[in-house]
Amino acid sequence: MAQNADIAQVFEEIADLLELRGENPFRIRAYRNAARTISNQSRDLATLALSDKALPKLPGIGADLEDKIREAAKLGTCALLERLRRQFPPGLPMLLRLPGLGPKRVKTLYDSLKVASLDDLRNAAEAQKVRSLPGFGERTETRILEAVLAGLAQSQRFRLNVARQYADGLVAHLKSVAGVTQVCVAGSFRRMRDTVGDLDVLVSARSGAKVMDRFCAYESVREVLSKGTTRSSVRLANGLQVDLRLVAPESWGAALHYFTGSKAHNIAIRRLGQERGLKINEYGVFKGARRIAGESEVSVYAALGLPYIAPELREDRGEIAAARAGRLPALIERQALRGDLHVHTKASDGRNSILEMAQAAKAAGLEYIAITDHSPSLRIARGLDSGRLSRQLDEIDRLNAQDPGIAILKGAEVDILEDGRLDCPERLLARLDVVVGAVHSRFDLPRARQTERILRAMDNRNFMILAHPTARLIGTRQGIEVDLEKVIRKAAERRCILELNAQPERLDLEDHWCQDAKSSGVMLSIDSDAHSTLDFEFLDYGIGQARRGWLEPADVLNARAWPEARALLRAIRS
């Protein structure tokens, strides 16, 4: 059965092929917007479409696209796409992914040289046949060849924590340039997306500062892609592209807004401005030739009659309507977290002792942590059998008696076995303050069985928190096939908690599912899943994803003091 992502892919491919045909750009945009809207949906559109229920009214999707969603849900494709595919060789859309190649040039390459694949393109460029085409030249040919050889067609994204390492170094470098007054990394990095495609850096400086020269001379720069007076692009040694924009102080807010995006949010904001007779660009908000705002982001939003919208919300997922209605969420912040309910020690696959983890958690500003080592079926992590777990619980009693300055709670991360049973005897589960259940095996089960497995586990009266619900590892492993709508419904019914795992390679639940859980009245727990004393830093990433999911402190279990959280967890058992 088609997933939302598959339907979105159909629309993306239609858009690519329409571009190659040189169709109306607004029609093409309609397909791309629809693809984005669909992949942002939590609701499983294919199931809805196949059950003949009315599809929800989605912005930018009218009668025609709704029909195509139904077609794609049923067939994984649609008549229009099949018709378009017959007009071009299958490898052609891939060429659009190469930097410097858009629809016009790809069409020219195909029409003039019969270039229909990356291989064809490489051969043509190596034979120097590309340079003589209209609109091409020697430089263009060289760059295309370089891109093909570098295999850049499949654009790679970097995990947020990886990007942050490079961002920190670069920001420090730019701040050291004489005359620089402000530096900020904008883009998806600032919106706290779980991965970023590039870094968008904004700099404000006194005139005459040698910002561009120093930027392009940064030690990690492998290649300068473009260099201008206000804008330059480079690629770092690790392949990460960095765009730098130099802005005047009076335009700082407008530029920050523009460069933070998302693109969809910007377009919606500009359209709103247009309705009010305002022009919005990266230099400011203009009424005619007069600038009326732009020195700060607050001033940009205020010019439109809106309150400030946090970067994490700027995805055109309803934040502008919420702002207009005065219903923006009061987003959770890192300081609101009072506990961490998923922490490992060296008893299983962690690196530090219980006491060391407790002290690190206390230093990170937390009031309580649950020690949740693995259960025995996870052999590779030296999961604790009944005897070892029992002794660990006694040790926690002893540590708490010595008043460590932080409450240490008894817990376990218990495997959900293939049949939905929990990998721990009931009498031990009953002794725990916190029972975290998780899938660590049989990731390959078909959707229905995987879902059934998890729902069954959640029916256990001792089951409290579902850890990393999809088990995805960003860039490494797809999540399991599971019907999260059913899981959320079950959590609502059983008053169970869903985890937002803060490990930067997990960040699972994803933002839009957090939003769904919240609207179903399900609480989340933002946990580090720390395996060492350094890992409490992960909570920052968890908070980022939570904010993207519109979560407020009231939606988060561990934003409560332990007695209150304990009462909520105990209620699950009764």
Add this chain to the structure above:
DNA sequence: GCCGTTTTCGGCCCGACTGTTTTCAGTCG
């Protein structure tokens, strides 16, 4: 292809940089 207190047509966000041109198209963000 969508959309509508300018509603069924005619709009649809906006600007920088590059390379190939000799004033601009294509691409990108």
